[in-house]
Amino acid sequence: MKLDILAIGVHPDDVELGCSGTIINEVKKGKKVGIIDLTQGELGTRGTIETRYAEAAEAGRIMGIHVRGNLKMRDGFFVNDEAHRLQLIRAIREYQPEIVLANALDDRHPDHGRAGKLIADACFLAGLIKIETYNDAGQIQDRWRPKNVFHYIQDRLQEPDFLVDISDVFEQRMQSIEAYTTQFYNPDMENEGPQTYISTPDFRDSVVARARMLGKRIGVRYAEGFTTQKALGIRDLDALIQNET
Incomplete structure (x- = not known):
C-alpha cells in the first residue's frame, strides 16, 4: 500500500502524543496514513508487550489510520547503524510515503533523539539507488x-518551524x-503498576496545556508543532494567509 504520510515513533504512544491530531486531520481529508512503531515498548514500567x-x-x-506495523527493535538499546537503517529503509520503500513524521531530534528520553536521527538518515538513504533492499x-x-521529514515535538518544548491547527479533532486526538x-x-488502572512520569493526572493536563499554548500562537484553540531540517517553500504569499479569529 502506498501511503501519503508515514508516522514513525520509537515507542507505541509516541505518535499519538506528538502528532495524532495532524494524522486525524489528514485522514479526514482522504489521505492514506500509516504508523510504524520501532520498538514494542517492552521497557515501559507499566503494562506488557501484549x-x-x-x-x-x-x-x-x-485515528482511522490504514496500517500499523512494528519493527521490533530493542527498546532502549537499538542503535543508528547499518542494520537498523536497512530495516527502516525497507519499510520506507514498501510504503513510499510523501511525508514522514518522526520523533524529535532531541528530547528527555534518549530513545527519542536517537530514533529521530535514525529515521532522518534512513529517509535519505532510501533514495540511493545503490542501496539494495x-x-x-x-x-x-x-x-x-x-x-x-517533519519531527514532532515531544516532552522537551522546542521552537516549532510550523504549527498545525488541530482544534476540530482535539477530543478525538485525546481519545x-x-x-x-x-x-x-x-x-480504573491505578493498580496496573508503579506510578510513572506519564501516568499522573498532571501529565495529561500538561499535554492539553501544550496544545493550548501552541494553538494560542496561531490564533486557534489547539495546535501541534513540528520542526524541519529542510527549508519549506511556497509559491506565493497567499499560502500564508490565515483567517482572523
Whole structure:
C-alpha cells in the first residue's frame, strides 16, 4: 500500500502524543496514513508487550489510520547503524510515503533523539539507488525518498518551524492517547503498576496545556508543532494567509 504520510515513533504512544491530531486531520481529508512503531515498548514500567499492541491497535482505530506495523527493535538499546537503517529503509520503500513524521531530534528520553536521527538518515538513504533492499517476496525494492521529514515535538518544548491547527479533532486526538490505558492516567488502572512520569493526572493536563499554548500562537484553540531540517517553500504569499479569529 502506498501511503501519503508515514508516522514513525520509537515507542507505541509516541505518535499519538506528538502528532495524532495532524494524522486525524489528514485522514479526514482522504489521505492514506500509516504508523510504524520501532520498538514494542517492552521497557515501559507499566503494562506488557501484549497490552501495548492492543492499545496501539485501538489508538489506530480511533485515528482511522490504514496500517500499523512494528519493527521490533530493542527498546532502549537499538542503535543508528547499518542494520537498523536497512530495516527502516525497507519499510520506507514498501510504503513510499510523501511525508514522514518522526520523533524529535532531541528530547528527555534518549530513545527519542536517537530514533529521530535514525529515521532522518534512513529517509535519505532510501533514495540511493545503490542501496539494495528486498521485499518479503524477495523482489528488489525501488528506491524512494520522502519529499519531507517533519519531527514532532515531544516532552522537551522546542521552537516549532510550523504549527498545525488541530482544534476540530482535539477530543478525538485525546481519545487516541487515552487508548493507552496502562500508560496514562486512568482511575480504573491505578493498580496496573508503579506510578510513572506519564501516568499522573498532571501529565495529561500538561499535554492539553501544550496544545493550548501552541494553538494560542496561531490564533486557534489547539495546535501541534513540528520542526524541519529542510527549508519549506511556497509559491506565493497567499499560502500564508490565515483567517482572523
